[in-house]
Amino acid sequence: MLRDSFIYLLSRIFPAILSFVALFIFIKFMSPNDYGLYSVAIVSIGLINVISSQWIRSGLIRFYNRQIPNFLGKTFTFQLLVLIIIVGILTIVGLSLNLGITQIFLLLFMLSNLIVNEILNNYYRTILKPKLVLFGNLIKNIFFVITLILFIYIYNKLSFDQSLLSYSIGLLTSNLYYFFNFKEKIKLEKDFKLMKAFLVYGLPLTISFALGMLLQNIDKYLITFFLDVKRTGYYSLVYDLFHNSLYMVMGAMAMASLPRVLKQKGDYTKTFNRYIEIVYVISIPLVAALLVLTPEFVTILNSFNYKTTELIIVFVILATFIHGVNSYIYGQAVQLLQKTNIILIPSIVAVLVNIIINSLLLNLIGVLAAAISSLIAFSISNIMILKKLNKEKHLNFYPKKLSYFLLITIVVVLIVWNINLTNVYITASIKIFILTIYIGISYFKFKETVLMKEKF
Numbered sequence: 001m002l003r004d005s006f007i008y009l010l011s012r013i014f015p016a017i018l019s020f021v022a023l024f025i026f027i028k029f030m031s032p033n034d035y036g037l038y039s040v041a042i043v044s045i046g047l048i049n050v051i052s053s054q055w056i057r058s059g060l061i062r063f064y065n066r067q068i069p070n071f072l073g074k075t076f077t078f079q080l081l082v083l084i085i086i087v088g089i090l091t092i093v094g095l096s097l098n099l100g101i102t103q104i105f106l107l108l109f110m111l112s113n114l115i116v117n118e119i120l121n122n123y124y125r126t127i128l129k130p131k132l133v134l135f136g137n138l139i140k141n142i143f144f145v146i147t148l149i150l151f152i153y154i155y156n157k158l159s160f161d162q163s164l165l166s167y168s169i170g171l172l173t174s175n176l177y178y179f180f181n182f183k184e185k186i187k188l189e190k191d192f193k194l195m196k197a198f199l200v201y202g203l204p205l206t207i208s209f210a211l212g213m214l215l216q217n218i219d220k221y222l223i224t225f226f227l228d229v230k231r232t233g234y235y236s237l238v239y240d241l242f243h244n245s246l247y248m249v250m251g252a253m254a255m256a257s258l259p260r261v262l263k264q265k266g267d268y269t270k271t272f273n274r275y276i277e278i279v280y281v282i283s284i285p286l287v288a289a290l291l292v293l294t295p296e297f298v299t300i301l302n303s304f305n306y307k308t309t310e311l312i313i314v315f316v317i318l319a320t321f322i323h324g325v326n327s328y329i330y331g332q333a334v335q336l337l338q339k340t341n342i343i344l345i346p347s348i349v350a351v352l353v354n355i356i357i358n359s360l361l362l363n364l365i366g367v368l369a370a371a372i373s374s375l376i377a378f379s380i381s382n383i384m385i386l387k388k389l390n391k392e393k394h395l396n397f398y399p400k401k402l403s404y405f406l407l408i409t410i411v412v413v414l415i416v417w418n419i420n421l422t423n424v425y426i427t428a429s430i431k432i433f434i435l436t437i438y439i440g441i442s443y444f445k446f447k448e449t450v451l452m453k454e455k456f
Contacts, residue, residue, distance in 0.1 A: 018141035023241055025148050027304040030158040032233030038163045039236035040224060043217040045111050047210060052086045053079060053115050054209045055202030057122045058335075062201055063194075064126045072123070073186035074194050079119050083112060106164055113171035120178040132181055136174045144170030204341045208331075211347035215377055216243075216323060218354055219370035226362040235367040238301065238308045242290060243320045250283050250324035269394045272336060276329055277399045283324060285439040288409045290317045292416040292435065296428040315371035322378040330385045333395055346384035350377040405442070412438050 026035050056078050064071065087108055094104035117140070124132045147166035151158055219239070223232045294313045301308050334342050354377040361369035386397060416434050421427045 018138075018145050019244060020241070022141070022145050022148060023237065025145070025152065026158065026163075027237065027301070027306055029152050029156075030163065031230075032237075032306060033230045034158070034160045034163075034233070035237055036220075036224065036229040036231070036233030037160045039240065040220050040229070040232065041107070041160070041164060042167070043213075043220055045107065045114060047213055047217075048086065048090070048111060049114050049118060050210045050213050051206065052082050053118065054206040055198055056082065057119055058202035058205045059194075059198030060119065060122055061126050062335075063197065068194065070187055070189050071194075072184055073189045074191040075198075076119070076186060077188045077190055078195055078198065079115070080188070083115055086115075087112065103161070106161060106168070110164055110168040110171065113168055113175055116175050117171050117178070120175065120182070124178070132178070136178055139177050140170040140174035142170075143173040201338070204344060205335065208343040208347050211344075211351055212323075212327060212331075215347065215351050215354055215381070216374075218351065219358060219367075219374060222355065222358040222362060223367055223370055226358070227366070231367055234307050235312070235370055237306050238313060239316055241297075242313060242316050243323075246283065246286055246290065246317065246320045247324055247327075249286055250279060250328045272333070273396045273399075275332075276395075276397060279325075279329060280399060280402055280405065281442065283321065284405060284409055285435075285442050287317060287321050288413050288438070289432075289435045291413050292431050293428060295417070295420070296424050296431070299424045309368070312368050312371045315368070315375050319371065319374035319378055322375065322382055326378055326382050326385065329397065330382065330389060333389055333397070334385070342388050343381075343385055346381040349384065350381035353377045353380055408442075 026038075030038070056075060060075050068074070090108060090111070091104060094107070099107075117136075121133060121136060124130075124136070144166050147169045148158065148163070151162040151166065155162070220232050220236055223235055291314060294310050294317075297313060298308055298310050331343065354373045357373035357376060358369055361372070389395065389397060412435075416431050419427060419431055419434075421430070
C-alpha cells in the first residue's frame, strides 16, 4: 500500500506543481472577477459530475472483484446512459437561460470529458495501475497549462471562456491517453440488477460526496450572493491554492488504500489502522509547513492584487486538514464498513451550519466568515461521524502517539512562524530549511512504529 501510495502521491504532486503554475498564471493574467466566475463554474460542473455519476464510480470500485460477467461493459453502459440524459437536460436548461450556443457547448464539453476522465481514472485505480493514473494526471495538467500559455501569447490576457476551454483540452488529452491504454474487451449491456446494487451501495455515498463538495465550496456561492464575484475571486484563489495542496497529499493515500483493502481477503483491521497512522504522519507536517509560511504567502499574493490575510489562510489550512480527515479517514472507514448512510446527517448539518454562519457574518467581517464557517462546519461533521464510528471498537481512529505528534508540531509552528527577515524570499527559504529537518525527524521517529510495519 505504501509503495502505491507514493506513486499516487507523485500522481498528485506533479500535477499539483502544474496547478500551482496555472494559479500563478491566473494571478498574473486573470482578473479577480474572472477568476471568481471561473471558480464557481468549475465547482458547479464538478458538483453535477458527482451527483450524476459518483454512484457508478463507487460501484465500480466496490464490485469489480466480484467476477461479474462483462462487468465493465455494464458499468460503462450505465455511465453512457447517464451522460446522455445529463447532456440533454443541461442543454434545455442552458437554452432556457438564454446562454449562447458556444457557451453551452463549452460547458457540456468540459462536463462530458470530466465524467469520462473520472470513471477511467477510477478504473485504473481499481486494477492497481498507479503509473497510468500518474501519467494521465500529468498529461491533463500539462496540456491545461500549455493551452493557457498559448492564449496568453495570443491575447496577452486570460478570459473566463479561454480558461474553461484550456481545462477541457487537458481533460480530453488525458482521456485519449487512458483510452489508448485500455486493453479489456467490453460489450455495452444493460443489467438492471447490477444497477440496483450500484444504487443501493453508491447512492448514499453520492449524496454524501455531493454534500461534502457543496460544503467544501458553498462559501464561493454565498460570497458571490452576499458580496460580489470579485471577492469570490480573492477567496477562491487562496482556497484553491492551500486546499488543493494539502488535500492532494491526503487523497494520494486514499487512492491507494481502498482498492487494495477491498481486494484483501479476511480481516482488514490491521491494514486500515496502519493506513490511518500513515495519513497522520504524512499530512500533519505538511499542515505545519503551510501554517508557518502563511505570512510569506500573504505578502506574495497581495503583491499581485489578490487581497487576503494571515487569519483567512490559517483557517483555510485547518479546515482543509479537518476536511481531509473527514473524507480520507472517516469516509474510507464508512465505505469499508458499507455503512454509507452514517455520513448523510452529519453532512447535511454541516452544510446548514455553513450557510447560517456565512449568512450572519459575511456582511460583517467579509470573506473571513467563509474560512471560519468551513472550519466549524467540518469540525461538527467530524464529531458526529466519529461518535457513530467509535462503536467499531476494532478500528483505531486516534493512534497512540498522535497527541505527542500534534504537540511537537504546535511547538515547531509557534517557533518558526516568528522568523521574520527583511526579504520575504530569504525568510521563506530559512523556514523551508527548518521544516525540512522537522519533517525528516518526524519521518524517522515514526518510521519504526508505522512505516516499517508496512509490507512492500
